[in-house]
Structures are given as structure tokens and as C-alpha cells.
Amino acid sequence: MSFNDLAAALEARRQENLYRQRRVLESAQGPEVSVDGKRYLAFCSNDYLGLANHPEVIAALKQGADTYGVGGGASHLVNGHSQAHHALEEELAAFTGRERVLLFSTGYMANIGAINALIDKQGAVFQDRLNHASLLDAGLLSGARFQRYLHNDPDSLAQRLSRPEARRKLVVTDGVFSMDGDIANLPELSRVTRENDGWLMVDDAHGFGCLGATGAGCVEHFGLSNEDVPVLIGTLGKGFGTSGAFVAGSEVLIETLIQFARTYIYTTSMSPAVAQATRASLKLVQAEVWRRDKLAQLIQRFRHGCEQLGYELMDSPTPIQPIMIGDAGEAMRISAALEARGIFISAIRPPTVPAGSSRLRVTLSAAHSEEQVDRLLEALDVVRSGGAA
């Protein structure tokens, strides 16, 4: 057997302008980064609050390593569950207003683990068609009857929920949609789900830290209870600036995951030093309201500027502000033209987004300045009028 087949598939990807390449970052995350030997002003990280390189978070990581070491050493159920993990779980439970929280090593694993612990072949899973890949993969893996409803459309969900009986019905949605930036209509989605005896699971990877008065995400933004959203997922690698993820919910939910979530049971615990670092970032998320206020100002400034330039934005009130381009090749051209002007924004293409909806996924951070947003707008003006590269 040869690898010719694989090489042909790679070549086809290249022909379609869908080939992906990694860039090597030589600096910490921040508005200015060093990539492949050059300095750029970056607008594509998920470090929305500017905590990934915060001195207090770094100090906590060092202190955590001094106390607990670097490696988790074992799974949580053997002897890898440290005091740092335990304290972080308790603090996140208080933060989210849920009875308990369970840490996972990544958001991808939290989603695979939670969905598969809750439903199986006898169940049905209902997903927004623009949900994150990890949610879709988790649903398929479960073997449950799998249905997608129209994007952020409670009526479309209600139609699907009212059909044949399943033992358990799990409705799954992003809280903030990762590639579009819009917020799920959770009050209506939860109403429809409860009326049909389902459970609503919300993956708020992009809402935690950014939405709600204390940064507790879209459930705080809408004032929703544990009964409205019984399964709440947060990730720690975005607004929190560290890494890992958690599920928040009732005592029964968390005990179920400890017993049945395979991606919790059969994997090494996250680094306890990272758990300590995350405790520091949680304090900053809650206390430093100015980070959310600053983001709101930058979002408004950017949207206003883009409208004046005639760019098509999406209906997003969050730090995810994609500029819709459409064609993958054109998205690549604009990304390259911006790069030539010292601005780093990667083009997002299929299969991450639907065919024909390639975009520049601009993300803003509380660490950006107004002047930096203005520099982005100036560059967008030049590349649009063809003065590119």
C-alpha cells in the first residue's frame, strides 16, 4: 500500500484554496505578536480579556508548579486530583451559581464526555447546524438519533422535538457561535426544550469572561437558572487565558459524569499548575469589569468603522467580529494583503464554515487599544480598494 492516495487528497485541498498551514509564534499572546520572524498586530486570538500573558496568572502558574509540580501524574479517579483542581472546581461552581463543577482537560473532551454520558442509541440529540465541531462529533459518536435544526431557530427546534419519542432528548447549542459571534436565543431555546421534556446543554466557550455582569457568560447575560440550562460547558483556553474546560450543573449531573464520562475517566488530569493559574484568572475575570467595558467600546468602534468602509459584518455583539468574504481564494488574498501591511488575521474557510462563507474572523481583545483598532480599519480600507500587497 502506498501513500499516493493521501498525496492526491492533499493536492486536491491545495487546488480548492483550502490547504491549511501552521505559523510559528515566537512571542506570548497579545495585540502584538512575533510570527516567523516578523512583528504583527494580531486580531485572531481567543484571548478576549488579555489574560493569557497576565503577570498574576503567570505568577500563579509558577507558584502552582512549586507546590504541586507540573504534571497531573494520573487521572482524577486514581491520584491525579489535586487540591488545586478541587479548589478551582468549587470556585467555578460559585461563579456559575451551579451546585458543582467538573474539570476536563480540553473543551473538546468535555463535550465528547458529557454528551456520551447523557445519551446513547436510545436517545435523540438536537443540534444547531452551526454548532462547534466537537459538539457535532460528540453527537455522532453517541449513536443517538441526530438532528440538526436551523441556526438559532427555536421554531425549527420545536418542530423536530415534537416528533417521535426518544428515551432522552438532549438539545445542544453554542452559547456564542464560534465562527459568527452571535448569541444563542437561550430564553426561547430553553422554553421549547423544557416544554418537550428535553435537557438543554450550552457550550459557552466564547461567552465566559465576556458576557454577563461578572463574566459568567450567556446564562448570566439572560439570567437563566440551572433548570433552564441543566448542562453548562465552559472552556478555559479562551477568555480565561489558560487551558482546559469544565461542566457545571447539579450534583446528579456531575456524579453521572464522574462515573460515566470516558474522556474524564481515561485521561490524565490537567496540570495542577494550570489549575492554580486559572484560579488567578477567574479572580481577574470577576473583579476587572473594565475589561468587559473596554471590549464593548472596541467592538462598537470596529463595527462603526467597518460599516463606513462598506464591509459586510455579521450580527454579532461579541468580540468575534467576522468579515464575510465568501470565496475562499478571496479570503486568502485579503488575509495575505493585510499580512503584508503588518496585520495578522487568518482566513477561516470550509470545512470550518459552510461552503461559500469564507471569512476573516476578526477577534478583539481588552488588550487592544483604540489606536490599534484604527490601524486595522485603515488597512482594511486599503486592501479593499485593491491597493493590496
Ligand SMILES: *Cc1c(COP(=O)(O)O)cnc(C)c1O
Ligand atoms: C474552542 C471551542 C471548543 C473546544 O475547546 P478547547 O478547550 O479548545 O478544546 C469547544 N466548543 C466551542 C464552542 C469552542 O469554540
